[in-house]
Amino acid sequence: MGAGIGGSALALSLAKLGVDYVLLEQAPAFAEVGAGIQLSPNGVRVLETLGLGDALAGFCTEPDFHKYSVWDTGETILRTPLMPRVRQAYGHAYYHAHRADLIAALTGGLDESRLQLNTKVAAVGQDGARAWADCEPGERITGDVLVGADGIHSLVREQVFSPDPPRASGYVTWRGVVERQKIADLGVPVSAHVDMGPRLSFVYYWVSGGTRLNWLALGQADGQKRESWSQTASSSEVIAAFDGWYDRPRRVIEATDETFVTALHDRNPLREWVAGRIGLLGDAAHAMLPYHAQGAVQSLEDAWVLARILAGSGGDVAADLARYQALRMDRAHLIVQQSRNAEGWYHLADPEAIARRNERFRRTNEKLDGGFSPQQHWLYSYDADAAALGTDDDWRALRPWS
Numbered sequence: 141m142g143a144g145i146g147g148s149a150l151a152l153s154l155a156k157l158g159v160d161y162v163l164l165e166q167a168p169a170f171a172e173v174g175a176g177i178q179l180s181p182n183g184v185r186v187l188e189t190l191g192l193g194d195a196l197a198g199f200c201t202e203p204d205f206h207k208y209s210v211w212d213t214g215e216t217i218l219r220t221p222l223m224p225r226v227r228q229a230y231g232h233a234y235y236h237a238h239r240a241d242l243i244a245a246l247t248g249g250l251d252e253s254r255l256q257l258n259t260k261v262a263a264v265g266q267d268g269a270r271a272w273a274d275c276e277p278g279e280r281i282t283g284d285v286l287v288g289a290d291g292i293h294s295l296v297r298e299q300v301f302s303p304d305p306p307r308a309s310g311y312v313t314w315r316g317v318v319e320r321q322k323i324a325d326l327g328v329p330v331s332a333h334v335d336m337g338p339r340l341s342f343v344y345y346w347v348s349g350g351t352r353l354n355w356l357a358l359g360q361a362d363g364q365k366r367e368s369w370s371q372t373a374s375s376s377e378v379i380a381a382f383d384g385w386y387d388r389p390r391r392v393i394e395a396t397d398e399t400f401v402t403a404l405h406d407r408n409p410l411r412e413w414v415a416g417r418i419g420l421l422g423d424a425a426h427a428m429l430p431y432h433a434q435g436a437v438q439s440l441e442d443a444w445v446l447a448r449i450l451a452g453s454g455g456d457v458a459a460d461l462a463r464y465q466a467l468r469m470d471r472a473h474l475i476v477q478q479s480r481n482a483e484g485w486y487h488l489a490d491p492e493a494i495a496r497r498n499e500r501f502r503r504t505n506e507k508l509d510g511g512f513s514p515q516q517h518w519l520y521s522y523d524a525d526a527a528a529l530g531t532d533d534d535w536r537a538l539r540p541w542s
């Protein structure tokens with residue numbers, strides 16, 4: 141249940157592997173969400189397996205490097221390779237996409253007869269033989285397994301696993317999308333950019349085949365902000381936060397027609413994601429802060445692993461779900477934790493701490509010498525198919541963050 145990136149990918153994966161499903165989505169239609177998304181090769185691998193390779197190549201951009209730069213001069217102090225090196229090393233691209241394009245590609249491949257829009261699930265349950273979803277205004281859908289891919293505010297998580305609310309990080313992201321012609325004179329390269337300053341960071345990259353620049357400004361805001369994708373903000377509030385920065389961030393924000401603000405939340409790790417015939421997937425299982433750009437990518441990994449296991453089921457679906465959890469939970473929870481840890485260095489305020497961070501980045505840049513970081517390798521090398529078949533556990537032996 142839930143036709144976001146995770147639920148749609150699960151439905152497509154099940155269809156590809158010949159497993160019947162019904163996808164329940166509360167929204168009456170797939171609406172455009174005006175934001176970009178980074179797709180690392182561990183997720184692109186799943187999308188290409190689902191037959192979306194040509195579609196992705198059509199609307200994505202291929203960034204050349206991850207670049208971390210200094211707020212007042214724009215000097216790049218750490219640069220790690222992306223395209224084409226990522227494809228050479230891991231067999232799949234690193235892409236930047238507009239979410240609307242990605243959702244359209246995923247849902248465009250769904251069998252309409254298995255998709256129920258405008259169907260809000262109000263309660264879920266199970267007995268020894270079936271799992272069910274009770275939908276408003278009174279329809280019960282039953283099946284062998286029920287998967288809650290219903291996002292950070294998951295009803296399934298709340299009813300079956302834990303009533304704890306999402307955890308507010310105390311930070312927000314302002315964000316926007318700018319047409320290329322409005323900022324063409326800035327000559328922004330096709331890279332994954334992070335400009336790090338005191339208290340806030342500015343993340344930006346090209347989407348929609350390079351016709352629009354997507355940006356996020358991560359920092360602290362005055363007043364209460366909601367965990368919502370549609371709350372607007374005044375761009376002057378954001379521009380003021382960039383006082384003293386080099387030109388590019390301010391120019392990009394000034395050129396933006398509509399600015400949004402989202403309060404950043406994640407979830408404390410659960411002890412269990414599965415109970416009998418009911419399981420969680422994506423943000424419902426492991427909502428994380430966006431600093432490693434892995435939330436949606438992890439939902440893609442979940443989707444393929446779970447579909448593979450269900451496709452090979454011997455009939456004991458509770459055992460199948462337990463296997464899914466055993467294969468997926470430690471990886472996703474480590475990223476939840478590391479995304480929290482990364483928060484600190486995105487928002488440093490003390491000038492000495494900033495100088496120390498920048499020195500560390502410069503040293504890392506020298507040490508990597510144009511190669512991938514151990515963290516990148518750990519993330520990118522994951523092969524969801526091999527993991528589901530139990531033939532690739534190499535990534536578990538790696539300890540990139542220790």
Ligand SMILES: Cc1cc2nc3c(=O)[nH]c(=O)nc-3n(C[C@H](O)[C@H](O)[C@H](O)COP(=O)(O)OP(=O)(O)OC[C@H]3O[C@@H](n4cnc5c(N)ncnc54)[C@H](O)[C@@H]3O)c2cc1C
Binds near residue numbers: 177
């Ligand atoms: C600022 C920001 C930047 C990010 N950048 C990246 C990035 O670059 N790369 C990346 O991989 N991830 C990124 N993420 C994370 C990513 O957006 C999420 O992890 C991902 O969208 C979660 O997908 P999902 O399918 O699990 O949940 P959702 O997208 O939330 O989908 C849940 C679906 O369930 C439906 N639903 C909910 N309740 C019900 C119900 N009761 N009945 C029926 N349907 C229901 C909803 O309508 C929705 O369609 C970012 C997140 C943020 C906040």
